[in-house]
Amino acid sequence: MVTEFTLTAFPGLLEIRMFLFMVLLLIYMLTAAGNITIISLIWTNSCLKTPMYLFLSNLSGLDILYTTVVTPKLLSCLLGEKRTISFAGCIIQTFYFFLGTAEFILLAVMSFDRYLAICNPLHYSVIMNSRTCHLLVLGCWLGTFLSVLAPTIIVTRLPYYRKEINHFFSDIAPLLQAACMDTRFIEKINFLLSALVILNSLAFTAESYAYIISTILHILSAQGRQKTFSTCASHITVVSIAYGSNIFVYVRPNQSSSLTFDKVAAVLITVVIPLLNPFIYSLRNEKVKEVSRETVNRIMSLILRKT
Template sequence: MAENGTAVTEFILLGFRLRDELQMGLLFVFLVIYLVTMGGNLGMMVLIQSDPRLQTPMYFFLSHLSFLDICYSSVIVPQLLETLGTKKMVITFERCASQFFFFTLCASTECFLLAVMAYDRYVAVCNPLLYATAMTPQTRLGLVVGAYGGAMVNSMIRTGCTFSISFCKSNHVDFFFCDLPPLLKLACSETRPRERVIYLLAFLVITTSISVILVSYLFIIQAILKIRSAGSKAKTFSTCASHMTAVALFFGTLIFIYLKGNMGKSLWEDKIVSVFYTVIIPMLNPIIYSLRNREVKEALKKALNRMRVSQVG
C-alpha cells in the first residue's frame, strides 16, 4: 500500500477474491469462454473472406466487429485468467494505463461500428436500388476508419484524464482489470473536473451511436410496414435481427455500467456486469450472427461440406 504523498508506480488487481475452489472453477470457465470467443470470431472472419456470397458491405462491417471482439476479449481475459490463478496480480502503472487505453479504444470503436452497421441496414432496406452506389468500397472503408479514428480520440482523452490523477491512497484495485470506478477510489487529488470530461465523453459516444441506430431503425421499421407481403416483411426483418440483438446486449450493459447513478458504489455488481460485456458478449456475437443469419448458416454448411469432402478424399 502506498503511503500518502507517495506516487503509485504499480497496482495490485484483487480480482474476485473468492475461495480457492471457486477461483479455479471460474478460471476454467473463463478459459473455455476465451477459446470459444477466439475460435468463433476467427472462424467468422475466415468464413467472410472465403465465401464470395459474403463479400458485401454488411459482412465487411461484421468482419471488423469480429476483429474488435478478438481484441476486446484479449485485452481483458488473459489478465483475468492470471489474476484468478494467482488470486492477485501486480501490474505496472504503464501497463494499467495501456490496458485502459486499448479497452476504451475497443469499446468505443464497437459503439461506432454498431452505429455504422445500423446505417448500412438503413440504406439496404430503405434505398435498395442505391445500395451498391452508396456503399462503395471507399465509403465503407471510410466509415470504418471514422469509427476507429473517433474511438482513438476518445480513448486518448479518457486515458490522459484518468492517469493524470494522483494515486496515493492505496495501490490495491478491487477489480479484475484497470477500469475507471475502482481506480477513482484510489485517487488522493481532486477528480471531479476530470470525471466530468470522462463521463461526458462516454455520454457522447453512447448517445451519438444510439441516436444513429434508433433513427436508422425508425426508418427501417417504416419501410418494413409498407411491405405488403408477410414473407417479404419477415425476410427483410431477418436481415436486421442479428444486429438488433447485438446492439441490445452491448448497449444495454454499457448504459447500465457507465450511466447508472451509483456507479462505483457497488463494485461487486460492477464486476458482474463488466464480465458480461468484456467476456460474454464477444463470445456471443459470432453465435448470434451464425444462428440468426441465413447467409452465414449456408456459408458455414458449405465450408463444413468442403472439409468433409477433403477428409474423405
C-alpha cells in the same frame, strides 16, 4: 508514486476460483474460435464480400481484441496468488475503452448500412461502395481515438499512492479511487464522454431502425416482411445486448458507487458478450449458415479423399 497495483478481482469467490478459471478459459477460447471463424468465412468466400459482412468482420476483430485486453489478466488473477499489474500494464488495459467505443460507433455504422439496404435499395450499391465502406471503418477508428484520447491522458497523469484496485482490470472508476486527489470532476467528464458516445450512437441506431421498421411494415406480403426483417435481426439482438449492459455500467454520474455490481457487469461485457456475437450472427443469418455448411462439407470432402 505507485509503479504497480494489486487487483482484488473476486476475493469472496476464492473457494471456487479454479472452477471460474476453467469456465472463463473455455469462454475465452470459444470467443476467439467463433470470431476467427466468422472472419475467415467472410474473407475466403466471395459471396460474403459485401459491406454488411465487411463491417461484421471488423466487429469480430474488435471482439477478439476487446476480450484479449482483459481476460488473460483475469485468468492470471484466478490462477495465481500474485494479482499485481504494472502501471504500464494498466495503461495498456485502457485500450479496452478504445475498443469499446469503436464497437459502438461500428454498430451505428452497421445500422446505417441496413437502413440504406432496406429503405433505399436502388441506390445502395452506388452509395455503399468500397471506398465509402473503408472510409466509414476509418472514421470509426479516428472518431474513437479522438473521443478517448483526453480521458486516457488524464488518467495516466494522475498521482497514485494507493496500490489496490478494487476490480479485475484497470477500469476507470477503481483507478480514480486509487488516486490521491478529488476526482469528482474527472468522473463527471468521463460520464459526459460516455453518455455522448453511447447515447448518440444509440439514438442514431434507433432512428435508422425506425425508418427500417416503417419500410418493412409497408411491404404487402408477410413473407417479404419476414425475409427483410431477417437481414437485420442479428444486428438488433447484438445492439440490444451491447447498449443495455454498457448503459447500466458507464452512463452513471457516480461510477464508483457500486463497484461490486460493476465487476459482475464487466464480466458480462468483456467476456460473455464477445462470445455471443459470432453465435448470434451465425445462428440467425441464413447466408452465414449456408456458407458455414458449404465450408464444412468441403473440408469433410477433402479429408475423405485423403483417407
